[in-house]
Amino acid sequence: MKTYIKTVMLAVMAGAALTSCEKELEEYSHPDCYLNFYYWSQTQNEALTSDEVTEEMTVATYSFATKPVELKRDTVWLDAIVAGTISDEPRKFMLEQVTVEGADNAKPGVHYVDFKDAQDIYVVDGGKNMVKVGVVLLRDGSLKNETVTLKFRFKDNGVFKPGYSNMTERTIVYTDRLSKPANWDDYYMDYTVGVYGQVKHQLMIEWTGKAWDEDYLVEFNVDQAYTAYMATWFQKKLAEENAARIAAGQDVYREADGAEVSFVPKSWW
Amino acid sequence: MKTSIIKLLAFLLLPAFVTACYDDDSTLGDMSKVATIEVEEMDNVSIVSYSGNRLKVTPKIDTRLSDAEMDYAWYLVRPAHDTSVTSDFAGFRDEKISDQKELDYEVNLPSGGYIVVFEATDRATGLSAIQKMTVSVSTEFSKGFFILKDMGNGTAEIDLATDGGVMENLISKLTGSAMDGSPVGLSVNYSQCFIDDETNEMDYSTVVNIFTDKDYAAFRTEDMHRLFTKENIGFEDMSAVKFNNMVNSMSCLMLLTSEGIHTVGTGGEYTGVNSGKFGFPVEPGACKFIQPMSGLMNGLVYWNDDKHMLYSIDYNGGQAFPMDYAADGMDILRQKCIGSGYNFIGAGGFGGDETSYFLTEDNTSGQRFLYLINGAAGMVTDIVKLDNNLHISKAVATAGNALNATIIYCIDGGNLYAFDWNSGSEYAVPLSGIGNGEEICFITNSFFNLGGFSDQSENFNNLIVGTQKGSIYKLYFYDNIVGGVPVGKPVRTIEGQGKVKSIRYASSLSVSMDDLFMCSYFGMPMPYSD
Secondary structure, three states, rough: OOHHHHHHHHHHHHHHHHHHOOOOOOOOOOOOOOOEHHHHHHEOOOOOOOOOOOOOOHEEEEEEHOOEEEEEEEEEEEEEEEOOOEEEEEEEEEEEEOEEEEEOEOOEEOOOOOHHHHHHHHEOOOOEEEEEEEEEEOOOOHHOEEEEEEEEEEOOOOOOOOOOOHOOEEEEEEEEOOOOOOOOOOOOHHHHOOOHHHHHHHHHHHOOOOOHHHHHHHHOOOHHOOOOOOOHHHHHHHHHHHHHHHHOOOOOOOOOOOEEOOOOOOOOO | HHHHHHHHHHHHHHHHHHHOOOOOOOOOOOOHHHOOOOEEEOOOOOOOOOOOOEEEEOOEEOOOOHHEEEEEEEEOOOOOOOOOOOOOOOHHHOOOEEEOEEEEEOOOOOEEEEEEEEEEEEEEOOOOEEEEEEEEEEOOOOEEEEEEEEEOOOOOEEEEOOOOOEEEEEHHHOOOOOEOOOEEEEEEEEEEEEEEOOOOOOEEEEEEEEEOOOEEEEEEEEOOOEEEEEOOEEEEOOOOOOOEOOOOOOOEEEEEEOOOEEEEEEEOOOOOOOOOEEEEEEEOOOEEEEEEOOOOOOOOEEOOOOOOEEEEOOOOOOEEEEOOOOOOOOOHHHHHEEEEEEEEEEOOOOOOEEEEEEEEEEOOOOOOEEEEEOOOOOOEEEEEEOOOHHHHHHHOEEEEEOOOOOOEEEEEEOOOEEOOOOOOOOOOOOOOOOOOEEEEEEEEEEEEOOOOOOOOOOOEEEEEEEEEEOOEEEEEEEEEEEEEOOOOOEEEEEEEOOOEEEEEEEEOOOOHHHHHHHHHOOOOOOOOOO
């Protein structure tokens, strides 16, 4: 009998034990704060998570070639976000260069303002969790003939630590020669004005007076009616210019590899 | 042993103790206690917006529940039109417009086809029943017949005939003066893009485009706000260009001018929006005459005025090519197109026979030729040298029958005839209700023909016959057309000042890319040129 009662009681207690209780959550108190670069997706209309950020996304390109000649330095601003507590006081953070094997690495003080010398701008304001990270690029004469790579990351300075491994490093590849804008393919420009070429790019700048850089491509692609119009406009302009060159005994416009410049859109098929 | 047995019994009995804790107190299993609710079907309604008109509906509900035991709700489901690229359609309960049993709702909505849903719910059980109705909303201007007129003094005007009456000389009222030039044509185009000058945002809407031999203007039918003139319709200077017609293709608009065919995308869920401005044309010399082939699947066929022949263009407006046909017995360079029409026998069903025609006249001999195009094949199947004694060879005006018979209406000597291109014969078309002594001088087959899965509440097919007495026109609308012949008296007669040149119907609904994609099965939704 006793054993019987014990067995029943055990069963009842087991049942009671399985019932969950609500426990009050502790307040977040982890002392470490991290910095991650922040990526916003236009198509998803939300920030990307660490799973979604690819190596390609971490690379930005820049060219002084489309900027006024007088511009000797320019700042590339990148968004970053704090993971951790927000402070009422401003907090400093630090960057450090990462050497890239096989690349023409940018030299501090020559191609960019050394991070140690730009400390004043590396501050997360009080009460904020977002920050703009500025990298000051220098227009050294060497960039007329070369493209340099500046890879950098957040450095643990005792205030901030680097965050997710694929969200704490960025790369800027830059030059003073014309280069294909980073968002050229995003806007399918090959299918609008033909495959990218440097001579073509230069002609587009000269003929329209527009920069045809990343910023301008965003503006250019707002109105598809205008995009379609300009696709034909460039073809007509090239035909006109080539005819004048031939009449003057010159060759038609060609890229460095000898291919004729063409604005015929790339075929989808 | 005893202990083991007790333990075993306890183990076996434990589930019984746990599961026997609850009695089934539910009452819903007894269907006699659940009240049923049925809502009778509601009639579809058309209503004019922004005019103080109220949508009043009293639903008929079959239930034993009293009003005190019920909750009521009315919801509005808007047509898919969003200026962003994707629409966000989450279900019919997104927008509640009333929580009363009887709906009394002042309609101040943009034109379009709306669905209104009524829901009646038993408060005790949550059981509900719904019923829906279609509400076709138009504005003062967004639904009716635009009538292009020659004012006889080198200017053109438009009247608008709606269910509420006729608004005369709208261009003068809206802009201060009539349009300069002799009228060439009129088109109503759906999903035409523009930059809204109030919001500075790109948008799209139904637009009436008016063409004279000197001028062009486009007005949004929602409110007759002028959107375009020759000065701002193109990226290039178009001041010296002659504008002739504009038609909807699958996902673009085609503007036919003396320079050729210009193309720009239409607005919509799949296509987004743009500024609506046109760029460079394809091929020179497009006059106003253009027709679809196989409901646009084979592109369009048009008369190239510069080349004096038929050309085809793909439905994206990318490339144009001369149609392949033998021009026996004619001097091609002397041919001028004087009429065109579209015919689809089988409208109202699924699939049909499509034929387009172009009527030309030799500018020296006056000899007329009829080109027949089989849309499905995308080719000219016959060129008929018309007997000079036929009325069609002497007609001052022609128009094709679109949906009932393979005939071309011809006005000769103030009377109406029909030429059947299959038999080559002609007959007089009797008309009742035309005033004594009135000479027929205008003819058109006006129709709106959305097929299959679309909102067909505005579908119609009218033969419109026009007479002229001095400076006053009269239009007779016949809606019962059997084998091409109107039966009975006209359902409507209107009159106004000026000489009628073209009539186009504007629907408060929108013709979407999906509608145009299905045209090869159901026929075109509206005429392209006549």
